[in-house]
Amino acid sequence: MNIDELLNSIKDQALDSAKKEFKDYLTQAKNEQTAYAKETGEKVEKWVLMYAQKQIDKTELELLLDERRWTTRQHLNTLDIATRSRVQKILNGLIDITLDALIAGIKV
Amino acid sequence: MNIRTHPTRRITATLVVLAAVALSGCALFVSSYDTTNFEKLTSLKAYHLKFIDDFTEGKGKSFDRSALDKAADVGELKFREAEEYAQGLHDQTRVTGVQNLHGRFTAHCNTLKRSNALFHEEFSKELRAEIGNNYDEAIKGEKVRPGAPGS
Numbered sequence: 684m685n686i687d688e689l690l691n692s693i694k695d696q697a698l699d700s701a702k703k704e705f706k707d708y709l710t711q712a713k714n715e716q717t718a719y720a721k722e723t724g725e726k727v728e729k730w731v732l733m734y735a736q737k738q739i740d741k742t743e744l745e746l747l748l749d750e751r752r753w754t755t756r757q758h759l760n761t762l763d764i765a766t767r768s769r770v771q772k773i774l775n776g777l778i779d780i781t782l783d784a785l786i787a788g789i790k791v
Numbered sequence: 792m793n794i795r796t797h798p799t800r801r802i803t804a805t806l807v808v809l810a811a812v813a814l815s816g817c818a819l820f821v822s823s824y825d826t827t828n829f830e831k832l833t834s835l836k837a838y839h840l841k842f843i844d845d846f847t848e849g850k851g852k853s854f855d856r857s858a859l860d861k862a863a864d865v866g867e868l869k870f871r872e873a874e875e876y877a878q879g880l881h882d883q884t885r886v887t888g889v890q891n892l893h894g895r896f897t898a899h900c901n902t903l904k905r906s907n908a909l910f911h912e913e914f915s916k917e918l919r920a921e922i923g924n925n926y927d928e929a930i931k932g933e934k935v936r937p938g939a940p941g942s
Contacts, residue, residue: 730917743914746902747921750895754925757891761932764884767821768935775937 686728689735719758723751822882824939831873832889832933836926838869839896840919846903847915854909863900870896888929895922 686709690702712724727748734744842862846854870893877885899918903910910918933939 726921733913733917738913739911739917743911747914747917749898750918750921750925753891753895754921754928757888757925757928757932760884760887760891761928761935764821764932765935768937771820772937772942 684732684735686732689732719755723755726751821884821936822880824933824936824942825880825885828873828877828880828885829930829933831876832892832926832930835869835873835892835896836923836930838866839892839899839922839926842866842896843899843910843915843919843922847910848912849909852909854903854907856904856907859900859903863904866896866900884932888932892925892929895925 686706690706693702709724709728712720712727715721715724730739730744730747733739734741739747845862846859870889873889874886874893877889899922935942
């Protein structure tokens, strides 16, 4: 069973909108440029299928989805650190080279 | 010689001020790589993954509440020590990373305590991979800091 077959097997019309929204988000995640977003899409799809195939129960599915939410927070924190570290290295490098070498060569 | 009028000294003074701002605790800047924090994160990862392994169904294994309480206590102390250490480095991004992992460990202990049962094998395999990802992200957060080996 794949995810489309699973979604098609849900006949409750009250869930039509949720099914469409789920598919839209899943497609967006899997088409994202970042490996992390793609991986998240693949994991959510895998876990939903595992639940449908009774390999994990509802509580376990909820725990895994919650786990991914916390990993995502960690990922975003790391992205923040990486971005600021990169800027910091450039700015400190610029200031250091100016102080250490450039000033001496400027004839004023 | 007046610093206000001498061009070289004026430039130097400006750059010194810029450097001071850059290296102060300004929110834009992150603290440098810390070997001890890196080691604490890798040690916590090993402990947490073994904890999950120990409390997963397997041949001849049964749920042991006293063993769980003991492992939870040992882990709690390790996480508190790591959090205290991170707080001492005065960088909220580092504290946030450790608190996230501490929260996951507490949640996993509580799940086991509520269910009074070991983790199912299929679930445990996924949980292990996922919490491993969380630790890898936190460890990467240390390794991308200025001054990290190979940076």
